[in-house]
Amino acid sequence: MSPIHLTTFIASPAKRIFDLSRSITLHKISTAQTNETAVAGVTSGLINKNETVTWQAKHLFKTRHFTSKITAMESPVYFVDEMVKGDFKSFRHQHHFKEVKNGTIMIDIIDFETPYGILGKFVNKMYLKKYVETLLLKRNKVVKEYAETEKWKVILN
Numbered sequence: 001m002s003p004i005h006l007t008t009f010i011a012s013p014a015k016r017i018f019d020l021s022r023s024i025t026l027h028k029i030s031t032a033q034t035n036e037t038a039v040a041g042v043t044s045g046l047i048n049k050n051e052t053v054t055w056q057a058k059h060l061f062k063t064r065h066f067t068s069k070i071t072a073m074e075s076p077v078y079f080v081d082e083m084v085k086g087d088f089k090s091f092r093h094q095h096h097f098k099e100v101k102n103g104t105i106m107i108d109i110i111d112f113e114t115p116y117g118i119l120g121k122f123v124n125k126m127y128l129k130k131y132v133e134t135l136l137l138k139r140n141k142v143v144k145e146y147a148e149t150e151k152w153k154v155i156l157n
Helices: 014-021 024-030 117-148 152-156
Strands: 004-010 037-041 052-059 062-074 078-085 090-100 103-113
Touching: 004 117, 014 090, 014 103, 014 117, 014 152, 024 037, 024 117, 037 062, 062 090, 103 117, 117 152
Parallel strands: none
Antiparallel strands: 004 103, 037 052, 052 062, 062 078, 078 090, 090 103
C-alpha cells in the first residue's frame, strides 16, 4: 500500500466543502489538465452513497478509465470512495471534514496498491505516488478556491 495523507484548511463551513468535494462538475474543473470527464454512472451533480462514477482521462500517455463507488457517507463529516474498476490493484480515498472555529479542516487519506509486482512497486516509488499526490493537491486548491469565494454558488445552486 502507498498511503497519502493531506490536510487542507479551508475558511468555509464543512457542509459546503463536503458537497463541493463530491461534485462531479467541480472534479472536472479541478482535473482540466488531464481532460477528465465522467462517462458513466453519475455524470453531473453530487454523487451519493452507493453510487458510482466512471472517469475517462489521459494519464501517463494513455487514455484510462477509473470507476469508483461511494461506499460510506455521513454528511458533512466524511465519505469514502473506492475503486470498482481501473488500473490499480486497489484504491481507497477517505474524505474527512472537521469543522473548527474559523473554518474546516479537510483531510484526505488515500491508500492504493499498484499491480505488476516488483515493477509496479518500483514505478509507484519512483513516480506514481507523487503523481497522485500532485493531482490531489490541485483538486484541493480548487475546492478551497470555490469554497472561500462566491464561486461555490455556481456549483451547488
